[in-house]
Amino acid sequence: MRDEExxxxxxxxxxxxxxAISLDKLDLSGKKRLLDIGAGTGSVSIQAARQFPQLQVTAIERNPQGIDIIQQNLNRFQLSNFHLIAGEAPKDLPxxxxxxxxxxxxxKHLxxxxxxxxxxxTNQGTLVxxxxxxxxxxxAQDILEQYQFQKLEIVEINVAKWHQLGSGHYFKPNNPTIVMAACQGGQSKNEEN
Ligand SMILES: C[S@@+](CC[C@H](N)C(=O)[O-])C[C@H]1O[C@@H](n2cnc3c(N)ncnc32)[C@H](O)[C@@H]1O
Known part of the structure; x- marks a missing residue:
């Protein structure tokens, strides 16, 4: 989806x-439940909920402005598979x-x-x-190793976008972003839930 949507x-x-890269690493095909922590505008989980209608999506955001904008985006996209929690992770998560x-x-709760x-x-569940x-x-890398997450992958994404400057054009850089992906290798305590 385009940012302007x-x-x-x-x-x-x-x-x-x-x-797009984060959603690809989440590997959502066939999955049932996604949690988006620090949902901001809701763009990641809203795109996931639209792309995978069978997916039950929960999103949590603590900033009142973010909560309000997520609500507005939800009204825009009319999703029935999306649940928003106004609160702080992890203390307000089920x-x-x-x-x-x-x-x-x-x-401060990484x-x-x-x-x-x-x-x-769940076993083989993905964390991005x-x-x-x-x-x-x-x-995060240290803590993921401590909890024995598997298949750790770390990529840095540098995107620069075509931009007009005066009569010419240049590539305006976005902030470099580190995307970290790992997979739950062991038996999850709540797998039967
Ligand atoms: C970079 S933004 C996320 C952007 C979002 N993925 C999107 O596409 O709009 C980070 C968000 O995390 C929220 N946040 C940070 N720590 C949090 C926590 N412990 N619980 C809930 N929200 C948190 C911030 O309020 C902020 O809106």
Whole structure:
């Protein structure tokens, strides 16, 4: 989906190219439940919910402006497979099983959120995280290894877009984004839920 399809105001949004790669790494085909943590404008989980109508999507966002914009985007796309939680992860999340978890924002709760993912992801469930800051990505890598996540993959995405400047054009760079993907290898405690 194009970025212009989503209402945004000043809420931070995962841009279309990073969204496409993150959704690809989530590997949602045949999956039943997706959780989007730090949903922002809702662009990642709304695109997933539209692309996979059988998928039950839960999104959590703590910023009131984000919550409002997600509601507006939901009204726009009229999705019946989308549940929004206005709150903070992981404390306001239910302890239920998910087949895929996307983390677009975690604040100061990265370690607890990865622990939550380790507890709730089904066997072979996918976890995908986006980072701008290297320090946060390195911290995540450590914690993922600690919880024995498998098939760890880390890519950096640099996108520059064709842009008019005066009478000419140049490639205007977006922020480089680190996309980290891993898979739950062990038996999840809540797999039977
Ligand atoms: C970069 S934005 C996510 C963009 C989003 N993926 C999109 O496409 O619009 C990060 C978001 O995470 C939210 N956030 C950060 N920590 C959070 C937490 N612990 N619980 C819930 N939301 C959180 C922020 O309020 C912010 O809106």
């Amino acid at each position: 989503f209402l945004r105001n000043k809420v931070p949004m995962t841009k279309s190219e990073v969204r 302890l239920q099983a998910f087949d895929a978890i996307f983390v677009g924002g975690s604040g 370690a607890e959120i990865i622990q939550y993912a380790a507890q709730t992801l 995280l986006n980072f701008i800051l290297l320090e946060n990505a390195l911290q």
